[in-house]
Amino acid sequence: MKRVVVTGTGAITSIGLNSKDFWRSCLSGESGISPIQKDGLQLLDPKYGGQIHNFNASEWIKVNDHKSIGRGSQLLIASMYDAIKNAELKPETYKMADLYVGTTMGEISIEKTDYNRHLEEASPQHLLDQGFLHTLLANACREFELQGETMLVANACSAGNYAIIQGYEKIRNGEQSICFTAGEDPFSTIAYYGFNRLKAIAAKECKPFDAHRDGMLVAEGAGCLVLEELEHAQQRGANILAEVKGYGVSCDAYHITAPHPNSTGIIQAMEKAVKKAGITTDDVDYISAHGTGTQANDKAESFAVNQLFNKKVPMSSIKSMIGHSMGAASLLEAIVCCNAVKEDVAPPTINFELKDINCDVDCIPNNKRSFPIEYAMNNSYAFGGANSSIIFKKFRDNC
Known part of the structure; x- marks a missing residue:
């Protein structure tokens, strides 16, 4: 391949x-x-x-x-x-x-x-x-x-x-x-x-x-x-920003607008992405969250991340800054992942004031954060339960 x-x-x-x-x-x-x-x-x-x-x-x-x-x-x-x-x-x-x-x-x-x-x-x-x-x-x-x-x-x-x-x-x-x-x-x-x-x-x-x-x-x-x-x-001597390592997709088959209450499809998409990328959940350093700001979505995504990962993976949502740009949203968030692994820095989730016990995640509140980022995951979910996750990796010529 x-x-x-x-x-x-x-x-x-x-x-x-x-x-x-x-x-x-x-x-x-x-x-x-x-x-x-x-x-x-x-x-x-x-x-x-x-x-x-x-x-x-x-x-x-x-x-x-x-x-x-x-x-x-x-x-x-x-x-x-x-x-x-x-x-x-x-x-x-x-x-x-x-x-x-x-x-x-x-x-x-x-x-x-x-x-x-x-x-x-x-x-x-x-x-x-x-x-x-x-x-x-x-x-x-x-x-x-x-x-x-x-x-x-x-x-x-x-x-x-x-x-x-x-x-x-x-x-x-x-x-x-x-x-x-x-x-x-x-x-x-x-x-x-x-x-x-x-x-x-x-x-x-x-x-x-x-x-x-x-x-x-x-x-x-x-x-x-x-x-x-x-x-x-x-x-052609191109400047390489990142490498695409794998992806996972799934469908909740549950409701036209609401996520599955057990986040089943979201978890499956992330699991598949990690497996196709040939890594483990411990290798994921940053998550660009779907993070719409609705009660149901953020709760479901937080639950899924905590179920799958054994650590608090830093994650942020740029929808806090630009809103939900629909078909463009996950593409713009993929750009965030590429820059994050290239520069070892992640953008914040702005407008964050009070932690929700149902969203026990590290959402990088209000200020950017610099830390080593080898692998970044881009999460995106849609009406009808169409879930997707993509893994981006810091580019290295030999691996």
Whole structure:
């Protein structure tokens, strides 16, 4: 089997419009939460989320008409440009890459087309075109002239991890030498209304693992990893950030929105990831938590971690800073893992004030922490009980 390494990262978030600024903001504990600026939410309360207010698509989109493609495509393409820059890829190399994209909502044009339908008004053709999920892939492939395999992974909030897994398997099995694995979601009124109806949205701050946590915050963003086969990366002199060592996936088969009360699926995903990586639970040094800030999720994840691990593994949730960016969430959290093993430092869980006895974990409260990180685990869970964990390792040439 081939070794799979990460050679580039790209990020478009509310705390950074590129991967480097995003990582710096994560370490400093910067919050990207702000009052929501979007039509159609006037009657709802609370009104805070993780929107990206200073993103200018015209600065990123070079081939597509930035005015006619959806915001999801804009964010995706921008994150890919950032990853290409950081990986120092030349067109003749990246044009042959596969593309795997994770998403929850795809594009959000339906918010406008359905409203127009209600008014019995016609929608512009470009809005109708955005309604097809494949336009995300089509727009990205057109922008970069990609000639490899493409796949959209619509696996809700764990879609980013599943996209990484697709690329990892293709390279590990010798079927491809380079892949873009990405996740994206624009800010969605539909998602906001849905979580609001579930009474899952926080009043103002996301407080993962805190005793007074009161929910998650809807956000938007995009993230991208460049995965390469080790020899392919070394031959072109790439700067290797981390190695992907293994993954685990499972399904709770329990409830459409709630985690299994015994955290069965979460535990299975982590166990599988550790086994495929060829390590033990004692080897895991850091966990990038799913950490949504809801009562049920944080309790279930804390229980699972304490059941599986014999030590208090430091873990943190960047959703405390940027909110829940849906399909982009686990991809951005994978970027955190890559930087953590590269630099031996982990970002904090901000807004933490009071320990919850049902969340007896070391959540790296409020301030970053430097310590040796050889292996990092990225956890991500989705509605329907779709659980995933990925192990990233500090890159060493001989192991």
